[in-house]
Amino acid sequence: MAGPPTNASRRRYSAPGLAAWGALALACTSASPSSPAQASAPARACDSKDACFELGERLRLGTGGSAKDPARAARAYEEGCEFEHAAACDALGVMYYGGEGVPKDDRRGDAFEDRSCTLGHAPACFALAYVLATNANQLLSGGGGVSEAKRSGLFETAKSRAQGYLDRACDLGNPCACLALRTGDCNVPGSCSVPKPGGGCRLACSEELGCDSGTFAVLADARPGG
Numbered sequence: 001m002a003g004p005p006t007n008a009s010r011r012r013y014s015a016p017g018l019a020a021w022g023a024l025a026l027a028c029t030s031a032s033p034s035s036p037a038q039a040s041a042p043a044r045a046c047d048s049k050d051a052c053f054e055l056g057e058r059l060r061l062g063t064g065g066s067a068k069d070p071a072r073a074a075r076a077y078e079e080g081c082e083f084e085h086a087a088a089c090d091a092l093g094v095m096y097y098g099g100e101g102v103p104k105d106d107r108r109g110d111a112f113e114d115r116s117c118t119l120g121h122a123p124a125c126f127a128l129a130y131v132l133a134t135n136a137n138q139l140l141s142g143g144g145g146v147s148e149a150k151r152s153g154l155f156e157t158a159k160s161r162a163q164g165y166l167d168r169a170c171d172l173g174n175p176c177a178c179l180a181l182r183t184g185d186c187n188v189p190g191s192c193s194v195p196k197p198g199g200g201c202r203l204a205c206s207e208e209l210g211c212d213s214g215t216f217a218v219l220a221d222a223r224p225g226g
Contacts (some may be wrong), residue, residue, distance in 0.1 A: 017117075025032065040203035046076055048083065052079045055076040056088060059072045070101025074199070077095070078092055080219075089115045090113060092180075121172075123174065125169035125177070126164070126176060129166040132161050132162035135158045136159045140155060
């Protein structure tokens, strides 16, 4: 990088020339639409957490007179999440998992689901438990150039985190999460007191609760003692 001009080099620039250059530079800077001082932030799509979530729902589903627009729905959900609307964070996480209106990005999906769970949305906690338990099961079945010792450590970490999200979901009253945490009975909060018929209690209970029974096979390793 060139250093500051010397006394000799300064003599090559006349005073009128420097003044003209300064005026031109000032004019270009003040007229530039990309100048940070002149650029305006994009207008918000909504002005409250409930309004943002409702707008996201309409745009995602194409209801309430709105055409389906997944990209705008994602933006509305994101603004709702910024306002700490838990279900908006959850919806946006699902959209990132599926690449709906946004580029598919599992890490961002996890982040928005975690935010939703932190805000007290039980379905998001349950969804993250499922994702982590799925990852744990994949670690057991796939090598991928990872040593057995490292796979074992990653598995235990994923299992522990999945159990933590299940605990959180159950504490928040999600009966399917509570059922997934239990191995020998169907006594879960709010519903499901089916007697144990020869080991079929969990399936019968999951049907009564409207849970996806296939989910429990994935979550089995996340249960205490699993």
